[in-house]
Amino acid sequence: MASTTMGDVLPTGGRVFTSIPDLFFIPEFVFGGLVWILVASTGIEHENPMGWVMFVSVFCFVMTTLWFFIFLCGANRSRSWPTMDVGYHFVATVFYLSASVPLAFITVLEGQVLAALAALAPVSGLDSDLPLDTSKIYKLHKLHIAAVVMSFLATLFYFIHTIFSAIRWKRS
Template sequence: MASSASGDVMPTGGRIFTSFPDIFFLPEFVFGGLVWILVASTRVDAPNPLGWVMFVSIFCFVGTTLWFFIFLCGANQSSVWPALDTGYHFVAIVFYLSASVALAITTVSAGLTLQIAGAAGLPTDLFLKNYRLDIAAVVMSYLATLLYFIHTILSALRWKRS
């Protein structure tokens, strides 16, 4: 009886593309990958916290990829998987929120540096390019945080049903 109940709760195979919260796997890949790419394409100064942002984006990208393939292959039918799903996505939220805040602070500092460089008459082309990439990375990071948050809430509801 317990195995049939868990089979109804945790989707496998192609059903993960049509069930909530598992439908969020693909947008999490996209936005998490974009954070990784955008941060990797900017210049990193020594006291910059972008190393943490890179760690979080790579960790969550790889973790979500593994999680996705576990669900796709149907290896998630044990009764412990709803709790593990909720736990993993909660950790991803905490990581991404801390990385998003650090990235936003870095971006604000880069904007101030850009203003100072412009006022001093220095060339600002490289500063402006990095600043725009940082802004895009902040937006993608907060979108990834939101997606992981929604996934966590829906996973917790699924865990409660199981």
């Protein structure tokens, strides 16, 4: 009869790159980092929920990096690691979802304001008289759209990682 040891449950070293739940570390890095970069490049105002989005993206990026290196170095040998793995990825999923929804809402509102400005400009001849640089506003709006997409993709990958980690935890 084959026995299951902790070495069979959580991968270490190079096996992190080949096991299914832990393979999602890479897209979590990529999409989480892109959210961080895209939101940071647009600027953050204190009344705007972009501050929460920045906190979530930076926190999850740093924690996922630490988590990844713990797995890579093999420091995840105790029996509590599968539980902590599920817990961390669940918290990251909830955090990213709680950041993605307000980010999408703000982006939709920006789009409505831009549509209203575009509708007013030809009617009133305000095209050259607008005090706002509309090309800059459109660029920021496009960056926010990209941040929304990346944020929901990061949420999806954290959610998938949570599901597979929970399956692995149940087997341990």
